Amino acid sequence: MDDSVCEGKTSSEQSNLIAQPMRKDHINLLHRPTMFKLFTKNPIAKLDKSYKAKLEQAMTAQRNGDIKRYSQLSDEAENIRKEIDTLEILQKK
Template identity: 45%
Template sequence: MFSFLRPNPLKSYRKQYGELLEAAMQAQRRGDIRGYSSLTEQAEEVAAKIEALEKQAAESGT
């Protein structure tokens, strides 16, 4: 009934993903390759969560 009041986890994951990619790019520009690889790995984990939520939404929608 009040599902529009519930926060959307997909939106927050997408925002987090973008922030991680931005931070990774800045680390790479600074020459911090270990930081870059760590941030990129974290971004990939968030991307996997996004894909899982989108797949779940598609399955429940059809």
């Protein structure tokens, strides 16, 4: 505890300062006000955009006859899809 806060206090007063429970109206620093949610990025939307781009790259590789590249890109797209599914499940909870 900061010495300036406890200075001149008895030991029982000092312990009361330390043991005080958090008030219900205390501002939660982890909670963002609704107003600022406008500026936060949606990770699912970002991953979905990446997923669609990978699928398009895979389609282009397949059309050009590069099957090895096609399967690599398809695998990457599938991994991104799994991440999206996981995030969607977590958001529902």
